[in-house]
Amino acid sequence: MSTSLMKFLIDLTLWVCGAGITYLFRKPNLVDSGIPQSVVIYLAISAGVMAVISWYYHLARQTWQHSGIPDLLILARACAIATLLLFAAGFVLQEWLKLPRTVPLVGGFWGSC
Numbered sequence: 598m599s600t601s602l603m604k605f606l607i608d609l610t611l612w613v614c615g616a617g618i619t620y621l622f623r624k625p626n627l628v629d630s631g632i633p634q635s636v637v638i639y640l641a642i643s644a645g646v647m648a649v650i651s652w653y654y655h656l657a658r659q660t661w662q663h664s665g666i667p668d669l670l671i672l673a674r675a676c677a678i679a680t681l682l683l684f685a686a687g688f689v690l691q692e693w694l695k696l697p698r699t700v701p702l703v704g705g706f707w708g709s710c
Contacts, residue, residue, distance in 0.1 A: 605657035609648055616643040616683075619704035623697045635694040642686055643704065650679045 620636055651657060654675040680702065687694070687701030 601657045605648075605651060608651055608657060609644060612647040612651075613640055613644045616640060616700075616704035620696075620700050623700055635696065639687070639690075639694055639696060639700070642690075643683060646679055646682050646686070650675050650682075 617636070617640055620639070654671055656672070656675060683701040683704065687696050687698065690696070691698065
């Protein structure tokens with residue numbers, strides 16, 4: 598497996614975990630009652646959005662050890678676009694998924710940074 602693919606999979610996993618943890622912070626009783634289908638659907642949407650953003654901005658190919666202002670701007674732009682897309686998806690699917698409005702907003706930002 599190539600290094601870029603491995604970085605991509607690690608980033609995607611951490612990003613989706615960040616979105617899931619945000620949901621658990623907003624709905625802490627999910628641990629007792631089980632994970633509803635809406636959470637799984639939201640995490641699948643998050644994974645798709647985050648995979649496209651990561652691929653488009655080549656985030657897995659970046660070497661963050663020696664990064665500068667241009668690299669920081671790329672990362673900030675990717676975080677902002679992913680957060681806005683997830684917030685828009687959460688807003689449109691609010692009635693169907695019954696998500697708290699802050700989950701896509703905080704999850705997109707927290708999971709991407």
